[in-house]
Amino acid sequence: MTISIKGFDHGNRGAGIRNHQLILPTVVCSTHVSRRIATEVGAVTFAHQHGCGIIGDDVAGIDNFFVSLADHPNVASVLAVGLGCETIQSQELAAKLLSRNKSTQYRIIQESGGVEGTVAAGVKAAHELSEAFPSAPAAVVKLRVGLDFGREVSSAAALQQLLKDEGCDVVVAHSEASSAETFSKLSQENVHVIISFPSDSQPASGFPLIPVINVAGSGVLHMAIRGDFDIDESTLLTGIVELLTTVAAGSETVAEKSKSGEIRAPRVVRSA
Amino acid sequence: MTSPLKAYKRANGAWGLRNQVLILPMHSALSSTARAIADGSDGAVAISHDWSGEKDNDLARIIFTLSGYASNPNIFATIFLSIGNPEEEQIIKGAQALGLTRFTNLLLPEIGSMEKLQQEAITLANGYVKEAGAQERVDAPWSAIVLGLECGGSDALSGITANPALGVASDRLVELGASSVLGETTEILGAEHLLAARAIDPAVGKKIVEMVARYEDSINYEGIDIRGAQPSRGNIEGGLSTLEEKSLGAAKKAGNAPFTGTLEFGEIPKVAGLYFMDTPGHDIEQLAGFGAGHINVVVFTSGRGTPTGSAIMPTIKVSTNTPMYESIPDLIDLDAGTIADGIETLAQVGDRIFDEIVQVANGKLTKAERGGHHEFALSRMYKTVVK
Numbered sequence: 001m002t003i004s005i006k007g008f009d010h011g012n013r014g015a016g017i018r019n020h021q022l023i024l025p026t027v028v029c030s031t032h033v034s035r036r037i038a039t040e041v042g043a044v045t046f047a048h049q050h051g052c053g054i055i056g057d058d059v060a061g062i063d064n065f066f067v068s069l070a071d072h073p074n075v076a077s078v079l080a081v082g083l084g085c086e087t088i089q090s091q092e093l094a095a096k097l098l099s100r101n102k103s104t105q106y107r108i109i110q111e112s113g114g115v116e117g118t119v120a121a122g123v124k125a126a127h128e129l130s131e132a133f134p135s136a137p138a139a140v141v142k143l144r145v146g147l148d149f150g151r152e153v154s155s156a157a158a159l160q161q162l163l164k165d166e167g168c169d170v171v172v173a174h175s176e177a178s179s180a181e182t183f184s185k186l187s188q189e190n191v192h193v194i195i196s197f198p199s200d201s202q203p204a205s206g207f208p209l210i211p212v213i214n215v216a217g218s219g220v221l222h223m224a225i226r227g228d229f230d231i232d233e234s235t236l237l238t239g240i241v242e243l244l245t246t247v248a249a250g251s252e253t254v255a256e257k258s259k260s261g262e263i264r265a266p267r268v269v270r271s272a
Numbered sequence: 273m274t275s276p277l278k279a280y281k282r283a284n285g286a287w288g289l290r291n292q293v294l295i296l297p298m299h300s301a302l303s304s305t306a307r308a309i310a311d312g313s314d315g316a317v318a319i320s321h322d323w324s325g326e327k328d329n330d331l332a333r334i335i336f337t338l339s340g341y342a343s344n345p346n347i348f349a350t351i352f353l354s355i356g357n358p359e360e361e362q363i364i365k366g367a368q369a370l371g372l373t374r375f376t377n378l379l380l381p382e383i384g385s386m387e388k389l390q391q392e393a394i395t396l397a398n399g400y401v402k403e404a405g406a407q408e409r410v411d412a413p414w415s416a417i418v419l420g421l422e423c424g425g426s427d428a429l430s431g432i433t434a435n436p437a438l439g440v441a442s443d444r445l446v447e448l449g450a451s452s453v454l455g456e457t458t459e460i461l462g463a464e465h466l467l468a469a470r471a472i473d474p475a476v477g478k479k480i481v482e483m484v485a486r487y488e489d490s491i492n493y494e495g496i497d498i499r500g501a502q503p504s505r506g507n508i509e510g511g512l513s514t515l516e517e518k519s520l521g522a523a524k525k526a527g528n529a530p531f532t533g534t535l536e537f538g539e540i541p542k543v544a545g546l547y548f549m550d551t552p553g554h555d556i557e558q559l560a561g562f563g564a565g566h567i568n569v570v571v572f573t574s575g576r577g578t579p580t581g582s583a584i585m586p587t588i589k590v591s592t593n594t595p596m597y598e599s600i601p602d603l604i605d606l607d608a609g610t611i612a613d614g615i616e617t618l619a620q621v622g623d624r625i626f627d628e629i630v631q632v633a634n635g636k637l638t639k640a641e642r643g644g645h646h647e648f649a650l651s652r653m654y655k656t657v658v659k
Contacts, residue, residue: 028556029580032645047303047320049649052504053458053554056496085425085506085576110425114600115579115643178324180300202324203355203380205301221356224381227388258386259308262300264322268655270490271552272458272498 002167003241005248007192008076009138011101016074017143017192017248019135020044020209021126023079024070026093027051027086033115034081037122041130043079046208046263052086056269063088063096065265068188070097070104074209077103077129081122084110103133143168143248146191146210148182150175150199151217155237159195166241175199180264183207193248195240197233204228206255208263211247213240214255230254273448278409278634279416284371286345287416289568289633291404292317292584293397294350296342298360300324302353305386309351309393310646316351316397317583319648325357329654333537335359337650339366340538340564342375346584348404349374351393356381370540370566374400409635415544417450417633420567420585421525423459424555426503427510427575429592431521433621434573434608438590439527440622441571441629442546446529451544453535453567454526457487458502458553462516463523467548471531479534483550490653502553510575525573537651538564555580557651559587569633571625579603580647581640586632589639590625605639 007015021043025034031047038045050062066088070078078101080094094106105125112118145168149156163170171189175182179196186194187210194212198204200219206212215236216222216229226232230253231239247253255261280288295318297306303320310318319341323334342350342363350367354360354377364377376396383389421442423430442452454460460467464484471477491498502515512518532545538561541547549565551558555572559582562570570585572578575592577600591597594609606628610616616624632638 028554028647028649029578032643032647033579049322049554049556053552053557055491055498083425083576083578085504085510085578087504089505109579109603110577110596110600114577114602116602117600177326177328178300180322180324201355201357203299203301203386205324221381225385227385259304260301260386262303262320262322264300267652269496270653270655271554271557271651272491272502 003143003245003248005140005143007138007140008135010073010076010135013071013075013101014073015138015140017140018074018211019076020074021077021130022070022075022209023081023126024066026066026080026082026088029083029086030081030109033109033118033122036119037079037081037126040123041126043126044208048263048265050265051088053271054087055272058267058269059087061268062265063093065184066093067096069209071100072187072209073190073192076135077133079122079126079129080106081118082106082108084108103129105129140192140248143193144171144191145169146171146173146186146189146194148173148175148179148186148194148196150179150202151197153197153233158237159240162237162241178202179205180262181266183212184263184265193244204255206261208261211253212255213243213247213253228254275412275414276630277412277414277416279412280407281410282345282371283373286371286566287412287568288345290346290584290586291348291407292346293400293404294342294347294584295353295393295397296338296350297353298363299355305390306353308390309397312394313397314401316401317646319583319646321648321650323650325355325359330652331359333653334650335362335366337538337560337564338363340370340540340566341560342367343370343372344563344566344568344584345371346568348407349400351375351396352377353389353393354379414445414448414450417445417569417629418541418567419445419450419452419629420562420570421452421454422456422555422558422570423522423525423573424578425574425576426507426512426518426521427592428512429609429612430573430575431524433611434590434592435521435524437608437611437618437621438525438571438573438625440619441625442525443527443529444626446546449544451541451547452526453541453547453549453562453565455549455551455558455562456522456553457484457550458498459522460484460519461488461498463519467523467531476531476533480531480548483534487550506576535565537561540566552651554649556647556649560648561651569629571629577603579640579643579645581638581645583646583648586638587640588628588632602639602643
């Protein structure tokens with residue numbers, strides 16, 4: 001038996017299990033405007049603190065990180081929103097994205113009449129993108145599953161085998177402390193969905209573009225906030241295939257419902 | 273000149289120019305909950321951040337920043353959203369030591385889920401907002417103002433119009449007994465000797481020079497020359513040629529008053545005067561440092577324009593040129609471009625900025641406040657990538 005999913009055709013990014021429109025703030029200064037646009041059109045966005053005051057290898061690193069978010073198979077279209085004077089220039093980033101996918105536009109606050117002007121222009125652009133690039137249904141032939149291990153999980157090997165037997169691609173990552181940067185790394189690996197095992201001292205968390213299935217451990221914190229998790233580690237092997245199948249088919253995880261989780265890009269240099 | 277100020281007096285003698293109820297998530301996974309609480313409340317404010325309790329080299333800096341921010345005198349009460357980690361206790365104890373008296377720590381594991389946490393916090397926040405609304409402003413001295421000086425998206429006019437005009441206002445306030453704090457170490461690099469020469473004593477001057485050298489070293493350890501990345505792309509398009517040119521203009525925000533002392537990132541000034549605080553050029557990280565340092569009003573000059581503001585500090589935007597002021601009307605409070613056009617003198621615009629600071633201190637909302645701009649970013653000194 002293999003997991004079979006009806007997803008969305010996202011062109012050269014592959015088939016996705018979500019049909020997200022991403023409002024991508026290219027700098028911390030445009031996160032508020034991006035949120036207003038996203039709220040109005042029902043798109044996804046996220047707060048972050050990157051895009052300016054970055055130096056050295058972080059300039060290319062953060063730029064590539066944004067490109068990888070826009071390239072994710074769960075993304076239908078992208079509206080990049082920039083301020084205008086930042087290190088990462090949204091029109092250049094958008095040009096990069098456009099060369100890969102036509103379903104991209106950008107708006108710049110300093111050139112669009114300020115906040116209200118940019119919100120209005122952004123909402124219009126987001127609607128245009130949705131209309132111009134409707135997603136056709138497509139089969140997700142191979143579900144790519146990211147496993148985020150923030151703690152020792154006795155059934156880890158059995159889980160990987162189970163997922164492979166179900167025909168999934170499995171990408172494994174280990175969190176040092178929180179899952180924030182691990183999720184970012186897994187998103188760059190284009191996983192469709194993440195199964196996360198946060199450490200006993202960490203809460204459940206999410207990632208805006210990717211459904212995250214949080215697995216509760218038996219520690220005090222996880223048991224106290226069991227409602228924030230999707231499944232228990234003790235019943236994982238018997239329940240995960242069914243849960244994964246329903247989530248991949250569109251059922252929202254707890255973290256998706258609560259929109260929990262910020263995006264943190266890996267940084268190699270301090271801020272300037 | 274008698275102070276026309278009316279402000280909120282705090283138990284430790286500090287003065288608040290606002291009476292905010294702050295929702296402070298102690299973990300990045302609670303940031304979205306914090307925003308939802310603020311959105312669902314009758315006027316509480318929230319910040320978001322990306323710290324998830326990591327105990328890396330920046331831990332002490334992050335704890336210090338959040339303690340200082342949570343206890344800013346512009347805050348009536350802070351609601352902490354906690355996971356139950358010991359570092360969160362440290363943040364709360366730190367905030368109490370810095371003057372926070374009214375707060376509640378909501379523990380996620382005691383409440384049971386983020387959804388229930390949200391409901392409970394909204395009820396609590398609304399109670400605080402009601403109490404805050406009932407508190408009255410009282411007569412306050414000039415020392416109630418602790419002004420932060422910031423610039424972002426500078427252009428060739430920054431050092432000629434908005435920055436020196438802000439310097440006029442800063443000088444007037446310092447003369448009257450208020451405090452004024454210049455930040456952004458990146459943007460005094462190359463001008464530090466001019467600031468050091470204005471120190472009240474040689475030790476303070478030496479400290480200013482040392483802080484800039486320390487900053488450059490902290491960048492150079494990665495083998496990077498900051499001059500390769502500054503001025504930024506937008507600065508160059510705006511007509512600035514070198515970092516030194518940018519710095520000479522940026523330093524003018526601090527007028528001509530003598531420097532009373534230096535402040536570490538997020539450190540609170542102890543006596544009134546003009547200070548230099550070691551903060552990064554990243555506008556939002558630098559605003560977080562000001563908030564942690566108990567600055568209660570900010571003037572932010574810009575050549576290119578920026579929408580950003582703060583959840584707790586009113587942030588007055590001043591444009592360096594009139595075309596920008598006219599093209600993005602909802603971002604900028606005052607235009608200093610009139611100096612370049614010969615319509616007003618530096619002193620006249622300086623007086624306008626001074627008057628605006630007084631009005632905003634007394635409750636007039638800035639455009640960033642009206643727009644709900646509550647950007648926040650933690651400043652880190654070290655890489656986040658674990659290798």
